[in-house]
Amino acid sequence: MREPAAGDGLRIPPPHGPDHGASFTFRFDGREITAYPGETIGAALLAAGIRHLRTTRFAGAPRGLLCGIGSCFDCLVTVDGRGSQRACLTPVTPDAEVEVQDVPRHG
Amino acid sequence: MSRATADPTSTTVVVGAGPAGMAAAVQLAEAAVPVTVLDAYPASGGQYHRVPAPGLDRGGDAAASGSSVSSVSSVSSVSSGSSGSSGSSGSSVPASADPVVAAFAHHLAARTIDLRSATTIWTATVEDGPTPFVLQLAGPGGGEVTGAPTLRAASVVLATGATDRVLPFPGSDLPGVLTVGGAQALLKGQGVRAGERMVVAGSGPFLLPVAAALAEVGTEVAAVAEAQPLATIARHAPVGWQHRATLVEGAGYAARLLRHRVPLSDRTAVTAARGEGRVEEVTLSRLGPDWTPVAGQERHVAVDAAAVSFGFVPQVGLAALLGCAIAPDPVWGDPAVTVDAHQATSVPGVFAAGELTGVSGAPGAAAEGALAGLAAAHALGAIDTPALKERGRLHRRERARRQAFAAALGRMYARQDGWVGWLTDDTVVCRCEEVDHATIRRAIVDLEAADLRSVKLTTRCGMGMCQARMCGDAVATLVAHHRDEPPTDLGALSTPTVLVPVPLRRLAALATSQHACATPDDQHDVHHAPDGHQDVPPTPDA
Secondary structure, eight states: OOOOGGGGGBBTTTTTTTOOOOOEEEEETTTTEOOOTOHHHHHHHTTTTTTOOOTTTOOEEEEOOOOOOOSSSOEEEEEEEEEEEEETTTTTTOOOEEEOOOOOOOO | OOOOOOOOOGGGHHHHHHHHHHHHHHHHHTOOOOEEEEEESSSSSTTTTTOOOTTTOOOHHHHHHHSTHHHHHHHHHHHHHHOOSSOOOBOOOOOSSHHHHHHHHHHHTTEEEEOSSEEEEEEEEOOOSSSSSEEEEGGGGGGOOOSSEEEEESSEEEEEEEEEEEOOOOOTTTTEEHHHHHHHHHHIIIBBBBSSEEEEEEEEEHHHHHHHHHTTTTEEEEEESSOOOOHHHHHOOOOGGGGGHHHHHHHHHHHHHHHOOOOEESSSSEEEEEEEEEEOEEEEEOTTTSSSSEEEEEEHHHHHEEEEEEEEEEHHHHHTTTTTTTEETTOOOEEEOOOTTTTTSTTTEEOSSSGGGGGOOOHHHHHHHHHHHHHHHHHTTTTTTHHHHHHHHHHHHHHHHHHHHHHHHHHTTTOOSSSGGOOOOOOEETTTTTTEEEHHHHHTTTTTOOOOOHHHEEEHHTTTTTTTTHHHHHHHHHHHTTOOOOOOOOSSSOSSSSSSSSOOOHHHHHHHHHHOOOGGGGGGGGGBBBBBBBBOOOOOOO
């Protein structure tokens, strides 16, 4: 079995993958993460090796991307203080503060 | 900046911009009917024609702007920008040789189709008058839309598609376990592989192209596991020249897997996943013909992701909200929107096309979409009956051919209920409300819940954010299985009034602006405010 590649390993390089624009960073639970224009939060975190996006409110179980198309609401994260954003659909923006969603957020 | 439609009383709204929705919109535009297309995603095309997200592929954008196809994406972004689509900078349709995609792009450029991307309907009502359908719109994350938040339509074409069928197994809620469609969306829409070493499992012809695509971009696909016995698949494979191209396509995927040395097993399923915080290992079990795991025939495979789906489930939520009749479709048995030969639903003025009427694949969906668009145009008096017959001729033939093929697929991949045998008591069935198998079994066996609504009321199953889209099919099987009855029409696990979570203040605004649609009983469907203004945790209905 191959060792999982670090960093950009899961991003597909051209010609099969996209020719990315200039990278930027955002933060996930305080950690600096690299992303590219057009990426969703879920894709950028996956490429950084992060699959745990949400912690359930009863069992405290980790959850991540499931349907990838906005139907399952399992990949909810908090973005710049806004709770319950779907990581699979939400485009990542430079300097965004993204957090694991561990309880339903109250405003 | 919202463009006023020429004649609002005759506006037709198409919901969904996949193969069916695009084909419907093209026919309406060609009949000179003002048409607005609502699409949940920033780039139209649906799951089948999915392209890299807007702004992701610099090379693609650059190449496009210099070539003839690119007029497609550049022009469409102009067009959707002017129509007030909610803020997506590069709304685009795929550059494609597909004639429907090309015609759709042409009409966007000519502004004869009004596309509102990244826009969903969060609730809808039917009133009296010339524009009876009142659609309430939300942007990404349940937020505001930039254009008008309410759309009134004389007629509606529903093309809301399908989602992957999710069947639970122990550990299936671990991060890294995702649907096959999810793995494909990451690949095609984001240029990201779901994992370095994966298994692709479940049932249905969709496993092969996704496994092949993953292998071709460097993922080690340790196994493709098809639950159905190969003998069953072969026995029901359609014969006849008219299906040859589709069969050759399937053989092509198998050859690509062979080239990448991807082992393909039938009568095999992922029956468990384990890992600390994410999936690290899956169990592949040998199955009997009814998908019951055979004891002692397991092997364990180290993975960092697993893509598991069992075909597709029609997305009927909006159709149900509009009052359309829904019944088990004859091929797959899933709740699907009932339509007549003109793709008309039971509600006058509402048409439906594509997977929500029964899953038959993208080309069939496009044919149904064209027929729905023609019928809607005819109902509005925009084309006469001879034109309806003539323009629909080829599409009717294509629809018949694709539905015949889908019927064969339904026999080849007929799903079995032996998968219940791989559940443990603590296997999570309803992911949103964290309801396990033992709780659901108790409701069915001890509390005698005989239909889906009763299961929901006793267990909270299906009351969460996804509104039973992920667990509804599994729970229906569990009811039939534990009651030892053949599957019947068990009703719906969820009949939502609110289709996607929105802030409570939007409901409140609606209630004051029109004597509207929210009753206190609906509140359990508004789970929490995505923008954090106020939360309504789910509460039991009764």
